[in-house]
Structure formats: structure tokens, C-alpha cells
Amino acid sequence: xxxxxxxxxxxxxxxxxxxxxxxxxxxxxxxxxxxxxxxxxxxxxxxxxxxxxxxxxxxxxxxxxxxxxxxxxxxxxxxxxxxxxxxxxxxxxxxxxxxxxxxxxxxxxxxxxxxxxxxxxxxxxxxxxxxxxxxxxxxxxxxxxxxxxxxxx
Numbered sequence: 001x002x003x004x005x006x007x008x009x010x011x012x013x014x015x016x017x018x019x020x021x022x023x024x025x026x027x028x029x030x031x032x033x034x035x036x037x038x039x040x041x042x043x044x045x046x047x048x049x050x051x052x053x054x055x056x057x058x059x060x061x062x063x064x065x066x067x068x069x070x071x072x073x074x075x076x077x078x079x080x081x082x083x084x085x086x087x088x089x090x091x092x093x094x095x096x097x098x099x100x101x102x103x104x105x106x107x108x109x110x111x112x113x114x115x116x117x118x119x120x121x122x123x124x125x126x127x128x129x130x131x132x133x134x135x136x137x138x139x140x141x142x143x144x145x146x147x148x149x150x151x152x153x
């Protein structure tokens with residue numbers, strides 16, 4: 001027999017016995033002795049009605065603990081660094097990216113008659129601004145990364 005035929009036979013047996021019931025029910029299986037807890041280790045339970053004084057003590061303890069958590073766990077991040085200054089070509093690219101569609105939106109809402117050249121200029125500004133930002137983004141490592149780029153995938 002080949003290994004493939006052995007696997008096929010095992011698969012046929014699995015499929016044939018799919019709807020068969022289990023030989024032993026899980027309820028019939030004995031509990032392992034290693035899982036039993038010794039009698040002296042079992043805690044005793046008493047039902048006691050707490051008094052108002054006990055409840056007040058519990059509330060005070062919870063309030064004290066909440067105050068401690070607030071003081072210890074409070075983290076205030078440092079202020080973020082200032083945004084970098086943009087150069088003129090980047091500012092113009094952002095203006096074109098948002099200005100072209102903004103002009104088209106305002107013109108459509110105000111029902112202005114748009115000339116062909118104005119429509120072309122607005123669409124060209126949007127596409128040009130997007131392309132300019134993508135080209136200026138760059139795909140190389142930062143200039144200050146040194147000789148070791150770390151893990152490069």
C-alpha cells in the first residue's frame with residue numbers, strides 16, 4: 001500500500017463514523033484523583049448579614065483605594081512637538097488639492113455657470129496637487145537614520 005492509499009482509507013473511516021455515537025459518554029468517565037481537593041483545604045462558608053457599620057467601612061475602603069488609584073495611575077502626556085514648517089511648494093500643493101474640489105462644490109451649490117477652462121483648471125489643480133504631494137513624500141529612509149536602517153522588509 002502507498003501512503004496515499006493509507007490516508008484515503010483513514011479518511012473514509014472518519015467520514016463513515018461521523019454520525020456514530022461515542023462509545024462512552026463524558027458523564028461516565030471517572031474523575032481523576034489528582035483533581036480532588038483535600039478536605040482540610042476546603043474553605044468553610046458562613047452566611048453573615050453585614051451590619052451598617054461594616055458596609056460603611058467597606059465603602060470607606062473602596063473610596064480610599066479609588067483615591068490612591070487616581071493619584072498613582074494618572075498619566076499626563078507631554079505636549080506634542082510643534083508641527084514642521086511647510087515650504088511654498090508643499091503649501092501650494094495642499095491648496096490645489098483642496099481648492100479645486102472646493103471651487104467645484106461651491107460653484108455647483110451656487111448654480112454658477114462654469115466655463116470649460118474653469119472646470120478643467122479645478123480638476124487639473126486637484127490632480128496636480130495630489131501628484132505633487134505624493135512625489136514630494138519620498139520613499140527613501142530619513143536623512144538622520146544613520147547607516148543602520150533596522151529591519152527592512
